[in-house]
Amino acid sequence: GAVVSQHPSRVICKSGTSVKIECRSLDFQATTMFWYRQFPKQSLMLMATSNEGSKATYEQGVEKDKFLINHASLTLSTLTVTSAHPEDSSFYICSARDRVNEQFFGPGTRLTVL
Amino acid sequence: GNSVTQMEGPVTLSEEAFLTINCTYTATGYPSLFWYVQYPGEGLQLLLKATKADDKGSNKGFEATYRKETTSFHLEKGSVQVSDSAVYFCALRGNYGQNFVFGPGTRLSVLP
Numbered sequence: 001g002a003v004v005s006q007h008p009s010r011v012i013c014k015s016g017t018s019v020k021i022e023c024r025s026l027d028f029q030a031t032t033m034f035w036y037r038q039f040p041k042q043s044l045m046l047m048a049t050s051n052e053g054s055k056a057t058y059e060q061g062v063e064k065d066k067f068l069i070n071h072a073s074l075t076l077s078t079l080t081v082t083s084a085h086p087e088d089s090s091f092y093i094c095s096a097r098d099r100v101n102e103q104f105f106g107p108g109t110r111l112t113v114l
Numbered sequence: 115g116n117s118v119t120q121m122e123g124p125v126t127l128s129e130e131a132f133l134t135i136n137c138t139y140t141a142t143g144y145p146s147l148f149w150y151v152q153y154p155g156e157g158l159q160l161l162l163k164a165t166k167a168d169d170k171g172s173n174k175g176f177e178a179t180y181r182k183e184t185t186s187f188h189l190e191k192g193s194v195q196v197s198d199s200a201v202y203f204c205a206l207r208g209n210y211g212q213n214f215v216f217g218p219g220t221r222l223s224v225l226p
Contacts, residue, residue, distance in 0.1 A: 006157075034213070043203065043216045044158070093157050095214075103207070103214065105150075108157035 002028050004096045006106040013084055014114055020080045021109045023091070023094030029074035030096035038091040038108075050077055084113040116141040118217035120204050126223045127194055135189040135220045137178075137204035144204040147171075147180050147187040152201045152219070161189075161202070194224045 003026040005108055013019050023033060032051050036044040048069050050056035056069035068080040077096075082112075094106040121136040139147065146165045150158040162171030169183035176191045187204060204217040 041219075041221075043218045044214075046213055049213070105158040105160075110155070 002026075002096075002098060002102065002104045004030075004094065004106040006092075006094055006109050008109060009107065010110045010112075010114065013046045013111045015085055016083055017081055018082045019084055019111060020078055021092055021094075021111075022098070023077045023079070023106055025075045025096040025098075025104070026063070028096075028098045030077075031069055031099055032097040033077040034095040034097070034103075035069060035077075035079050036093045036095065038093060040091075044093060047079075057091065084111070086113045089113045116145065116206060116208060116212070116215045118206055118215055120202075120217035120220050122218075122220070123201075124221040124223055126225065128192045129196055129224055129226050131224075133189070133191040133194045133222070134197075135202055135204075135222070137187045137189065137217060139185050139187065139204075139206050141185075141208065143205055143209045144182075144224050145208050147178070148205040148207070148214075149176070149178055149189050150203040150205060150216075151189070152203065154200070158203065194222070196224045196226050198222060199224045 007022045018040045035047045038044050047062045048056045048058045050069050050071035052071050052074050058064045071077040089112050094107045097103045117140045148163045151161045151163040162173040164171040164180035167175050170179045178189045199223045201219045203219045
């Protein structure tokens with residue numbers, strides 16, 4: 001089946017630094033990629049939707065200048081958390097949709113900001 | 115808008131017990147329905163899905179039937195194992211390829 005990978009799986013950073021998370025579709029081309037955020041013991045909340053080669057569409061309440069999304073190719077999207085703070089600590093999950101509209105989820109990246 | 119409601123957890127069962135996790139939804143049209151499982155520290159894995167009314171999704175002993183008349187998609191398993199301990203998310207996706215809407219998740223703990 002289709003596989004979506006994320007890198008890194010875990011990252012710890014200091015407050016004020018920026019962190020980049022990669023999401024790759026390994027065996028299919030992803031026309032659309034999604035970024036979700038999951039706080040402990042809560043459900044997934046959609047942060048933004050990105051289409052290859054165009055600007056991401058952010059959900060209400062998500063700061064686009066803080067969470068930079070780049071979807072440079074049909075197999076790669078990146079989420080950069082800029083000037084991270086402890087409240088940004090969370091589990092970030094990406095998802096990719098293929099050309100027949102099937103959607104697959106990555107394994108997640110746990111970000112801890114000290 | 116579309117929404118998903120799940121029974122609140124946590125659910126604690128003994129091994130080999132019968133499991134039911136209720137899920138109901140609100141949506142226009144004919145959404146596809148999904149159950150995802152999340153093991154500790156991991157991402158979401160698709161457990162099963164159903165794309166139209168009366169369809170039954172099944173996998174690894176779990177099953178759920180798409181009931182349009184009751185707008186439900188309850189998850190069942192006849193005999194749970196300790197390894198089934200995880201968080202289970204019910205989700206829907208609109209019939210026009212819309213974004214996923216997830217329920218709040220139900221944490222299941224199975225004791226030996």
